[in-house]
Ligand SMILES: [Zn+2]
């Protein structure tokens with residue numbers, strides 16, 4: 396099909412579909428893997444999720460349902476003249492709205508269609524007609540050679556930073572969900588505010604301290620070194636070895652007895668201390684208590700430069716990391 400004709404048809408379909416509050420604006424399959432979850436690290440993804448959820452007060456962006464089942468959804472804009480696909484916003488949707496934005500998936504459940512009709516105030520039997528348009532638009536979009544960009548026009552296939560995404564989340568803020576009460580004593584207006592507040596209040600975290608101490612191995616009873624960072628915020632220890640991926644990597648590179656091991660307690664792979672004699676994993680769980688007994692300034696081994704990531708991380712997690720419990 397002629398590209399201009401396709402573009403024209405796409406715009407018509409978009410216009411028709413935009414009359415719905417909830418509609419499936421499907422990504423062309425050929426595009427760069429758009430899954431931000433795969434581009435970001437595990438921790439970065441958690442931060443992004445948390446920022447979006449907080450911004451929306453744990454409510455669905457479209458139907459305002461309060462639910463614990465929120466899912467992150469990227470909103471894209473398609474420019475048919477330039478073949479550019481641009482990231483417009485990152486929102487959180489309830490599961491029923493989310494499934495509605497993925498009509499390309501098979502086995503659509505009845506309750507998903509019912510949700511479509513409720514949110515859009517449409518007759519249930521109009522769904523098939525609507526879906527036909529969605530699929531036609533999707534098919535037509537496949538004829539373009541999309542370049543995928545962030546909101547500032549940077550090519551996402553070269554990567555995208557968490558900072559850019561958080562800024563997008565903050566700027567995409569329409570004021571619909573004004574946070575009323577916070578369990579923490581900070582107020583979230585824009586990400587820039589957060590950075591400003593943080594820069595001013597937590598200067599002691601500019602360097603991250605790495606502690607090193609000796610302790611008997613639980614298995615062979617010989618003395619073996621242990622290392623960990625200890626991140627405290629507002630008087631609480633919130634992060635030790637095994638909690639923060641980026642810091643664990645530093646330890647892994649610098650200390651040969653720090654290894655990637657399987658933790659039976661946590662049922663996952665973790666970075667942790669191992670015995671230099673018998674190789675046994677020493678358990679990150681106990682590090683927490685050890686800080687109280689073994690670790691003081693004489694065990695300070697070195698400091699590493701803080702990174703922007705840490706600042707965001709700490710600000711959004713001013714409590715004990717839940718994945719530790
Ligand atoms: Zn919803």
Ligand SMILES: [Zn+2]
Nearest residue numbers: 612615670673
């Ligand atoms: Zn040992």
